[in-house]
Amino acid sequence: MAEQAKVPAIRFAGFTDPWEQRKFSDIVNVCSGKDYKHLEEGPIPVYGTGGFMTSVDEALSYDRDAVGIGRKGTLDKPYLLKAPFWTVDTLFYAIPKSDMDLEFVHCSFLNVDWKSKDESTGLPSLSKEAINETIALVPSFNEQSRLGDFFYNLDNLITLHQRKYDKLVVFKKSMLEKMFPKDGESVPEIRFAGFTDPWEQRQLGELVTTTIGGGTPSTSNPAYWDGEIPWIQSSNVLEDTLFDVDIPKAITQKGLEESAAQIVPENSIAVVTHVGVGKLIYLPFQYSTSQDFISLCGLKGDARYTCYALWKRLQEDLHIVQGSAIKGITKEDLLEKNLPMPSVEEQAQIGVLFSQLDNLITLHQRKLELLQNIKKSLLDKMFV
Structure with missing residues (x-):
């Protein structure tokens, strides 16, 4: 390797020496995990390839932190292990040698394509030998420490936004339970001041003026794509928010005219009715969809409220038949769903509350994605 290639693209000021090429066997001691079922319950965490599993009364490492890396199954998700800990036999733990910074070693593990070192034709497998023979480039300990601290x-900032995001998702779920009546009841547990009338049950079909299906223009015809009409497929609809959608494609007027796709008016609800049933999205602008959707248009009352009420109902239906392979829902079955409906004024306040919650969830999700992308880019540019 040329000497000039042994330095990263971005570097902390004051460091100029080239990085040294070393095998992983020179920077870590790779240790094997063990079965824990003979141990008693205790305070020591047990980890597998998916993270924390349980707690026991003994540790494999009492005072040396390490990096966990999968031996079987998930190979490409190395993570930090803080002592004391125990790892199962599907998870190696790599203890940095005395001249190595733990956080730097963790980043070095993150920069390796471990899937390419899979030695099995079945369940992905990684050997100690494959880890030990992997080449890393290493700077001085001082530079390692600066990188590790950075x-x-x-990571702490990413974790902070992840926790905020998770808390908001849980809070929203809790509020959905408390601000809608339970089965057999006509008023919710929590309600905006000034509203006292009982809620009514209404079929969705009574609230919808028209429904519009979707279609997919030929993907091989460039004249149908890169237009100005947003086109949505089920994979673009997010799980945790009903007011945000990723729209990577837009069709042209020609694509619209020469396919089954249709323009859907603003303030409609696009409901996934095939694979992915249970997902839906409120859209305040005109759009078109793939054939995986039925769009509910000209909604009576507050469309945002109806969106949340329908989503909650569909999630409850999915929970009841949990374990079954639900491939889809017909338009007739969808429109027969009963929804709890308060006055339009109360609908509007509930719709505003949950749309604001969704906006907060989206904000933290976007920040989280941005930070994760920044980390990925810096791992590439600050390491050799």
Whole structure:
């Protein structure tokens, strides 16, 4: 390797020496996990390839932190292990040697394509030998420490936004339970001041003026794509928010005219009715969809409220038949769904509340994605 290639694209000021090429066997001791079922319950965490599993009364490492890396199954998700800990036999733990910074070693593990070192034709497998023979480039300990501290702080920021995001999702779920009546009841547990009338049950079909299906223009015809009409497929609809959607494609007027796709008016609800049933999205602008959707248009009352009420109902239906393979829902079955309906004024306040919650969830999700992308880019540019 040329000497000039042994330095990263971005570097902390004051460091100029080239990085040294070393095998992983020179920077870590790779240790094997063990079965824990003979141990008693205790305070020591047990980890597998998916993270924390349980707690026991003994540790494999009492005072040395390490990096966990999968031996079987998930190979490409290395993560930090803080002592004391125990790992199962599908998870190696790599203890940095005395001249290596733990956080730097963790980043070095993150920069390896471990899937390419899979040695099995079945369940993905990684050997100690494959890890030990992997080449890394390593700077001085001082530069390692600077890099380690930097990525440690970046990880803490990512974790902060992940926790905020998770808390908001849980809070929203809780409020959906409390601000809609339970089965057999006509008023919710929590209600805006000034509203006292009982809620009514209404079929969705009574609230919808028209329904519009979708279609997919030929993907091989460039004249149908890169237009100005947003086109949505089920994979673009997010799980945790009903007011945000990823729209990577837009069709042209020609694509619209020469396919089954149709323009859907603004303030409609696009409901996934095939694979992915249960997902839906409120859209305040005109759009078109694939054939996986039925769009509910000209909604009576507050469309945002109806969106949340329908989503809650569909999630309850899915929970009841949990374990069954639900491939879809017909338009007739969809329109027969009963929804709890308060006055239009109360609908509007509930719709505003949950749309604001969704906006907050989206904000933290976007920040989280941005930070994760920044970390990925910096791992590439600050390491060799």
